[in-house]
Amino acid sequence: MTTLVAVQGDITAQTSDAIVNAANNAMRGGGGVDGAIHRAGGPEILRECIARFPNGLATGDAGWTTGGRLPARWIVHTVGPNHGAGQRDRALLESCYRRSLEVADELGARSVAFPLISAGVYAWPRREAISAAIDTIASTPTSIEEVLLVAYDAKAHQEISSALAMATSVRILQGARELHRRGYHGLRVRPAVAPSGMYWRVVLYDPAEPDSGIHYTSGAGTEFAGGHVDAMSAPGDVADLILRALPGLQATNDAPAYAAWFAGLVAAAEPQHALPVASADYFDDTDGWEIGWCSGLRYPKPPE
Known part of the structure; x- marks a missing residue:
């Protein structure tokens, strides 16, 4: 590897x-x-x-x-x-x-x-x-x-290091997108910022099983869903991790609008390794989700 x-x-x-x-x-x-x-x-x-x-x-x-x-x-x-x-x-x-x-x-x-x-x-x-x-x-x-x-120079090194640290979060989003591509349209993703503003959080869950869910915080580093995810992890491998952690998730192919919406969200976030935020102390999602913390850039809310 x-x-x-x-x-x-x-x-x-x-x-x-x-x-x-x-x-x-x-x-x-x-x-x-x-x-x-x-x-x-x-x-x-x-x-x-x-x-x-x-x-x-x-x-x-x-x-x-x-x-x-x-x-x-x-x-x-x-x-x-x-x-x-x-x-x-x-x-x-x-x-x-x-x-x-x-x-x-x-x-x-x-x-x-x-x-x-x-x-x-x-x-x-x-x-x-x-x-x-x-x-x-x-x-x-x-x-x-x-x-x-x-x-x-030190500034460029810090930016590269930060992007590598953020890559785990990006790969999680890409893994969810890969599952949607495989037909697992029931998978939902809800990102947020911790009250301290220091960590990005996300819950991946199946609405059909409300008590299920995978919780990740960027404070956990590369540990995710019982495995290891970093910049070199393939989105397909991350998708497999999610499936193992949510064994009840089914390939229903019944929510193409949500899958397309989420694919667009990830595509908007990928080029700059920015992370989407659905909720945080400093804003709500009335005008859509935010791409990048405190960026002011909004992406439409998910379809019903």
Whole structure:
């Protein structure tokens, strides 16, 4: 199983088998992470780039060179989309992580260190860049044992760490959505914020069995429904955990409107790893549920 860890430091100093370079299409060096890697790794990297990528590299693709003078054995080069220049298709950003993992697998690497691709001079909104990184790494089949997300500054590191901690809650919502897709339309989800404002809470329940229910609080970390859920957990596996905890839940396929509503709620929350809130001390759900604590962004209430 792959582990995903946030690290604060210099990408060029990482001792992973491979590090990922946020390159540009020309593949001849540049600024930011790209320039730092070429400076630290020495001229051998540029010579290999010229030889291996005579026509450059397409946005969203990846390729490799040796690590030159770096501690890492290999450099996996990938070209992220330039958000500031209008390249705003998230699929291209996701492709960078997916292709980089595929190249690292082909090399036989067991550990890989990524920078936050496109979040620097390419101006991708950092929260969405973090979400794309975590979700794509989690959903990509790989033999890599350890993936590091490396942030140079403390603020970015804290944001990545917070997103990883929040990922358990996001995966629970995705697991519920997966059950709806399987026809378990009776599953209901009610999220809230604790009175202290410190923790997100959620109850998953079957209205046909009012005494049943799975209660989770973010204060419990990765413990959920008698199992372990984190950023690397597949939504299908989380769905199976929920089914084991609610054995009476049936696949009725009888509430497509609710299932579609909930799928839309999760889709609204996913891109920024925000969490929905149906109730809290600071508001009620008269105008709909909230996406993100105290955000003011509302999503319509569930259908009757």
